[in-house]
Amino acid sequence: MSDEQVKKRGLTADDYVEGVLNQNRAIIARTITLVESNAPKHFELAQEVLKRLMPYTGNSIRIGITGVPGAGKSTLIEAFGSMLCDEGHRLAVLAVDPSSTVSKGSILGDKTRMETLSKHPNAYIRPSPSGGTLGGVARKSRETMLICEAAGYDVIFVETVGVGQSETTVRSMVDFFLVLMLTGGGDELQGMKKGVMEIADAIFINKADGDNKQPALNARSEYNRLLHYLQPATPGWETKAYTVSALTGEGIPGIWNVIREYEEKMKESGFFEERRISQLSEWMDRLIEDELKRTFYQKEEVLNLLPDMKKKVSDGIIPLAQAVKELMEVYRA
């Protein structure tokens, strides 16, 4: 079946599954679009396809990537990703960006940001699912990750822009979490987002080139000093800071060395598999929670009563538990 043909007609579950397993890029894209769909009519088919792809998933290393704005995430992904693809790896770059609009105008995963990489036959770049809650966006990216694994991509990058809780969410779907940082005169580490350092498996200080190299090395020492005092994100692994230059390429092969060492160590200790299992369980709890909240907050009677209750509580007219009880009664009615 040619790419032209698959675009013309609706696909069956067989078509999707076969296309993904045969690494047909057009079908991979359509499968992702299918699982990203919010239309109830697509749900059954999407889940059927995913179900049949399940046995082929899990064989990649899942790498989360975040960084402060301006840290050069795109350039780094371009340089690091191209290296991996040149070495024969098949790389999928996904994104979790809950701030992206319905227009699919997400900056994340945008192919124009990674021109060389996007043209590489071994790379597949997919922008963030658009709109919706962080939970919804992340769920879709997680399913996309599984599709890419079934399509034989052995390295998955999950990039996040760092809005709200997005880092924690991405951390909960990847094996390794990489944080990209910058150095800056004097206050090298200032303004770090709360808790991010504590979920990192490695910190890379980018733009360690030219005049910026020495400050970057200083920042690395400072980070290592701080990291020493924090509990590691992964038990049995020491999170460290490194310098890298996406511009000159210096330090880029080192990223992969760190990740490989991590993978080997964690597979040896059994924590690699253990984390994946607990991640799955946590995801299930979280999806249930999201679903419960959705049914509650979408109920018309609840929506009608909520503003009044919130006001009465904040004005001190009724106690919190009383307000919640009344809302729950309306929800259950």
Add this chain to the structure above:
Amino acid sequence: MSDEQVKKRGLTADDYVEGVLNQNRAIIARTITLVESNAPKHFELAQEVLKRLMPYTGNSIRIGITGVPGAGKSTLIEAFGSMLCDEGHRLAVLAVDPSSTVSKGSILGDKTRMETLSKHPNAYIRPSPSGGTLGGVARKSRETMLICEAAGYDVIFVETVGVGQSETTVRSMVDFFLVLMLTGGGDELQGMKKGVMEIADAIFINKADGDNKQPALNARSEYNRLLHYLQPATPGWETKAYTVSALTGEGIPGIWNVIREYEEKMKESGFFEERRISQLSEWMDRLIEDELKRTFYQKEEVLNLLPDMKKKVSDGIIPLAQAVKELMEVYRA
């Protein structure tokens, strides 16, 4: 009405409200027991009492206190609390300890730990509500806090032992969050619980006495160095580290100075009130979430299906979203 009399018969809402407002210790205790009750028959009365006490609440400074095991929380609360009571403040010491058992054998808030303070006429010490989820325990402590405020306690300590998410939960119910730390040879800051430093408004390094004084001062510098690089827990307030000795009393008055300065600054900026309002809204969302989860996980059909679904998901037999959908169908049926 004598204490003996109130013990004998059931109280009306009037009795409770009047007793609390008149600062009758026996009635305060019974009111707290009433709101802590899990019996559905007590709910209406408890909420009625709380509702009538609402106009008298809010006039305290709410201080969260946590610390690593062995940091000397009890000794510090005893010393700091006694000082406040001697100065004429009325102090309530509450606790949030989700690990405490049904036997009410909680170590937190235990009067035997704070012998001097517990005998002070201006102090009221209440152990953690026992059993249940963190959310449930915290909800009860929050309501107890309101009762104590209505009873004229102008300083509230909410102590937590630091199990699971308890610090974050306590942070969400107090104005000021104090973290007690220790120093130790070389690795002064090692083993700090993830994220705790980032929700602290002040860090006090205890046991800064004798041979330990210099190491404590060194640890203070080290903490200040770290804190400088983190976003402050409270916008417009610089979290700093201090040394204190609950044993010698050195630094104890300084704790109060820091808190007073904080209160003044935050009231001036309006953030004090702003945080209380947003805390209330967050608590409401959280109570709703807890209630939704409770109704879901208590439903027999859900409980019957859940283990099977979890297994099928972790064995890769069905996709996550499919499992959640089936569970939701059973829940709604």
